[in-house]
Amino acid sequence: MDSQLVVGIDVGGQTTKLGVVDARGTVLAQTVIRTDTYDTVEPYIEELAEALKKIVREAGAEGNIRGIGVGAPNGNYYTGTIADAPNIAWGRKGIIPFAKLLSSRIGGLPVALTNDANAAAVGEMTYGAARGMKNFIMITLGTGVGSGIVINGEIVYGHDGFAGELGHTTAVRNNGRICNCGRTGCLEAYCSAIGVARTAREWLQLTNEPSALRSLDNITSKDIYEAAKDGDKLALKVFDFTGRMLGRSFADFVAFSAPEAIVLFGGLARAKEFLIGPIEEAMNESLLNLWKGKIKIVFSQLKESDAAILGASALAWELDK
C-alpha cells in the first residue's frame, strides 16, 4: 500500500492537538494531550508518541504514514528544534531537539517542524484559501500576530530558520505600546487579540463614550466582536482602528515580496466583516500605485477546529520533495 497519509501535530502552550490526515485534508482521526503538565520534554514526548500510535491505529494507517509535521512556537525548520519558547513549560529554557526526539520514539519516521504561523501557511497552500498560489503572506491574528511568507511556492525560512516575524515589525515608530518582545510599537502590540482588547480598554479610559463594554470586568477580543455585532460604536471603532493599522503595515509587506494575496487566519480573523473594509482601504491608500487595487485580502478557508492539525500535517507532504 502506498504511504498516503500524514500526521499533523500542533503544539500549543496548554494542549497539543494531533491528527491523521489524508491528501485532501480530511482529518481521519484526532486526539488532544496536555502540553502544560510536563516540566521536562521526555515524558511529554513519551505521551505524544503513545497518542500518535493510538490515532494511527484508529485511522487504520499502520505502516501507511509518510511523515509527521509539527507546528510549534519558536520551531526552527532547519534544525527541528524548539528554542526558548516562553509559553511552554518544558520549552522555556534552552533548545529542545524536538523532531529528533519524536522521530526516535516512533521508529524513525521523518518529522518536519516549523513555527505555527509557517505551518498555517503551508496548510492554507495545501488545503485552503491559498491553493494554487505561489506568492502570498499568511498573517495569523491570535494571542500574538504571526506570519508565514511564501515565495515561489516555498516558505521563507531565511538564513537562520526564523524568518517571518512580521508581528514584530514597527507599526508605531515613536511612543508605541510596549510589546511582549520587549520592544515598542510592534504590530503585535496593536493587532493581536490582546492588542485589540488593550485598544478598547485605553479608549474606555480616555473617553466617556457610551459602550456595552463598560460593564465588563476583563474585556477580551471576543467581547469586542460580540459588541460590534450588536452595533456598539466604540467596538466598531476598535476594529476600524485595528484594520487600518493592519492595512498600513500590509502595504509595507507588499513592497517586500509583491504577493498575490495576504491570507488572514486566527481567532481575530473571525471579525472579518469589521476588518476587511478598513484593511483594504488603508492598504490601498498606502500602496505604491502599481499595486493599488491588485492585492487580495483573503480569509482562511480551513475549518477552524481542524486548522492547526491541517497546517502542521501539510508540512509532512513536503518531506519527500
Added chain:
Amino acid sequence: MDSQLVVGIDVGGQTTKLGVVDARGTVLAQTVIRTDTYDTVEPYIEELAEALKKIVREAGAEGNIRGIGVGAPNGNYYTGTIADAPNIAWGRKGIIPFAKLLSSRIGGLPVALTNDANAAAVGEMTYGAARGMKNFIMITLGTGVGSGIVINGEIVYGHDGFAGELGHTTAVRNNGRICNCGRTGCLEAYCSAIGVARTAREWLQLTNEPSALRSLDNITSKDIYEAAKDGDKLALKVFDFTGRMLGRSFADFVAFSAPEAIVLFGGLARAKEFLIGPIEEAMNESLLNLWKGKIKIVFSQLKESDAAILGASALAWELDK
C-alpha cells in the same frame, strides 16, 4: 569553443553602459552610448545592438556569448519589459518589450532583464560581497533607494515581477516627507542622495548651527560627504540621522526574511565610515533579541566603475539554470 562570456547592459536615464564579462567578473571590453537622445525605442535599440557587436568583436568573443543581462529602471524579469520608466525618454509611456526587441536584433541571443537593484544583487552574489550567501538584502543608495532581495540564492520577483521596493516602505508614519512616488514618509525620501541633501537643507534652515555647507548654493550628498570628512558637525549629524533611519528600517526587513547580511551599494554607500556606526546601532536597538548582533552590514565589493555592467551581466549566467 564553450560559451564562456556574457554581456551586461546597464540602462540609465542619461547613458547606457555595456560590457563583455567573463566568469570571474573581469570586464574584457566596454563602451557607453546615450540613452537620452532617443524619443522612441527602436533607433536606441539599433545603436545598442551596434555597440554590442563592436565590444563583442573587441573582446574576440564572437560566437562565444552565452547571453545578455540587462539592468533597467522598472525592468520586469518575468516579462522582459520596461514599464512606464519616468526617467527614460523612450520609456516614459507604456510598456517596452525590451528583451524581445534586443534579442531579435542580435540573432536571437537570450536576454534576461530586471531592475537595476536586482541586477546589483545578482552581481554582488556572483562576483562581490555576497559570494556564497543564499539570503541577503541588497540596498542601493543612489538618487533613490532601491533593493534586491535574495532568498535561497534567488532574487525575489514576487507575483508580478515587481517585488523589492523597500525604498518605498514607510519610515515615517505621520507628517513624513513627500516622496517622488506621491506618497509620504518613504525611506527613499530620507535616505537617498536627494533625501540626504534635503535633510541638510532643512537643518540649515531650521538652526543657526555653523556649517561649511551654508556657503553652497545647491547642496548635494557629495558636498555633505566632503564636509563630513572635514569634520563639519552638521554634515556628520546628517549622516548619523540617515544611518539611524536606515538601521531602524533594516530591522523590519530582517523580521521579514532573516537575511545573513544587508549589502549596501551606490553613491551614498561611499560614506561608509559615517553610516556604518549609526546603521548598526539603530538596527540592533530595533531588532528582536534573537537577531541582535547577528546581522552583518557589508558594503559592495565591486569596482564602482564596473559595478553596473557586472550586476547586469551576472543575470546572464542564470539564463541556463
